[in-house]
Amino acid sequence: MMPNFPFLKNKKAEDKSEVFVPSRRDFLKLSSLATGGFLLGVNFQCAGPKGETITFAPNVFVSITSDNEVTIVAHRSEMGTGIRTSLPQIVADELGADWSKVKIVQAEGDEEKYGNQNTDGSFSVRMFYEPMRKTGATARHMLIAAAAKKWEVSPTECHTENSQVIHSSGKKIDFGDLVAELKDMPLPDPASITLKEFSSYKLIGKDVTIYDARDITTGKAVFGADVDLPGMQVAVVRRSPVIGAKVISFNDAKALAVPGVNRVVKIDGAGIPPGLDKALEGVAVIADNTWAAMKGREALEIEWDLGPNQTYNSAKQLEEMLQSTAKDGKVRRERGNFLTAQRAAGKVLERTYLAPFYAHATIEPPAAIAHYQGDGICEIWAPTQHPQWARQAVATALELDLDKVKMNVTLLGGGFGRKSKPDFVVEAALLSKAAKSPVRVQWTREDDLHFDFFHSHSAQRIKATIDKDGNFTGWNHHTVFPAIGATGSTTELHPSDGELALGCTDFPYDVPNIKIETHESTAHTRIGWLRSVSNIHHAFAIGCMMDEIAEARGIDPVKHALQMLGEDRNLEFKPETDGKYENYGEPIETFPWNTGRMKKVIERVAKEANWDQKLAEGKAVGFAAHKSFLTYVACIVVVEKGSSGKISIPEVFYAVDCGIGVNTDRIRSQFEGGSQFATSLATTSAITFENGIPQQNNFDGYQIIRMPQSPKKIHVHILESMEKPTGVGEPPVPPYIPALCNAMYKLTGERIYQLPFKA
């Protein structure tokens, strides 16, 4: 199971989630209730003969005990978006549970039980808003039916609140006191389940504090490396310095002489291509504690066959990629005839844009704990975004049946796409088996920056034509970057349709002649996906170019964007992409690309930022808008040059239409953080390779912004919307970068064509 693009809603995985296989005889299916076939089950674990706690579990996501404890299962991974709060919040609101007393437990990775758990691509709320509401509503209906029967009243006279059923007369009963009544109750007809009116929600659409806030601030929250098992050893691995390198021989005598080091184990890693879910070749030092393992690793002597990537130089490749964009490429979208437009043009703007490799650099470096139990069972604890993929990868690596692998999910100390990949989890499993004990594999920061699945570097060339009357008539966009697919297949030389649909082939502006082309490049490292993926570089190039075009036409960039979006309408990309446009895995009929919604966020951000106002000396503003992951975002960044010449970012304005907003505080926090994340991408971060080796080793070389460099006031305006909810984890990042670059241009008079730029 190697999903091609887990950041896009994976069709196959989702289809599979439709098949809910009851593991217990008393597990009844309630299939027609589901949207998109998402099945709910009903599970009654009623009182044992000894009178122990009775549990009412109307489905796998919620359970109520006879002492009125409501537990909701969070089946998506928490890496900072707040999803562990937001989805249970939906269930609780429909159920009428007392939120202050709701317990949230993290699901293990189990596709049969929970459906798709791949926390990626900003689609958790999009995919689960309806199923979670129906989950809560079903339980509410059953509880009300039980109470009404008991009181001999009509269910329509009852409602739920604070984990109680309440009759119109004022009579109340705890959910817990109804659990026994539910034992023989038939399942409600799905058609009888009604959802609450949006206006009556008390949690959905509100600011709700994250469930883990107190545990996090007191140090009790459990992240990947925080799991302790009796007899656990710690492994630190010396991995192939160049991707594809193989161990010829190694001498472990000095490593084994380090006090506390118990064992040295070679990991047979993948060669070329390295794959997305395999361990790298390496030699592991297994010790009593982390420090001993690190010292042991320093003492290892390894002779490597470095292989073909040892001559790789990223600056050289980027230059070659840039040259290639001047040639004809493979056409990926075509409308009209760009060449004709070019011949007739009064003016042709031609610009190139370069962006570097980026590392995810989560502050928690990868770590995972495995306990191979000798009887063919392996239990894992890992900070993984994709527990099912990790489970499968471990099963494959250990040649175990899937059901022999138990995958527990901890909190993630940041994810951003890195922790989708299960390579580090596989390492832990292999090493636990070799060491015959529980093992934590601990990555250092140097490991993290050298063995990431990097966001690809990229070269782009855009030509825009303006006719003699000043009309914007042609758009020719060349893009080239080593593709994610190349990590699994050496024949993947062009960006995929999926990567292009991330901000390139979905170019929304009403230009009569469009030609989008790609060029070949090869991957010499592991390429992955980073928060908003190829939207990062595509939005940078397009957002900056649109600013130049507006300037060349003598039109204000905000007015220009509104004008070029044209009439309010739904856009189609399939006819011009040979049917290959991918709408983030959703049918475009269900989630259309609507120019009217984009215009509204642009108008709103311009209004909130007072776009037309005159700014004080030393200040400038820049604008960009970009839709990604089905969410519409417009952004205005203010930059300021201080008396010392230092540039700062005093204010950022965002307007967002993400449909129905579930947890408004977490939406704002994603935008606040997204602008900070994007400031690093734009101004401080880059990975470069020489001789196949990343040249940045720690946070001194690979810099991310610190508090003094951070944008100060970040205003997030969420448009009120009753459209289907869409995600907000990634969409803040793409438009921010060109908005910042455009502001910098107004401040300094110099356009930015390469990231990162010196702020």
Add this chain to the structure above:
Amino acid sequence: MEKFTISVNGKNHEVTADPDMPLLWVLRDLLSMKGTKFGCGQALCGACTVHLDDEAIRSCSTPISTVGSRKVTTIEGLDKEGHHPLQDAWVEHVVPQCGYCQTGQIMTAAALLKKSPNPSDAEIEESMAGNLCRCGTYNRIKEAILTASKTL
């Protein structure tokens, strides 16, 4: 390997360790106190911040042999009930996103407030500059420090 006695959160602990072992790994691996986090190992990110007496230090780069009789305070010992004004302000402002760096942020902020109970914006920025947050919670961190400074 040598024997050391260190005072952590008001309690003495005896540990046997390599004298070079950073305090971080003594806390995490030998004493099983997991609130102090590993981020970079080179005092560049601040995730491992604890107090040595009243000073915020990076435990990843502080060998156990240099601790001596100084008192170590970790996030677990900042307040017995877990309700230090900073911890409460952190919850009030819903500062954390992933949360991984936040114990280090709070320990740095707590040392700042001890020295400067009413810090200016510039003081906060300067003091907190050693603590990285990849999720980008810097503005809420600053707001929470200001809120806590009013209740101290």
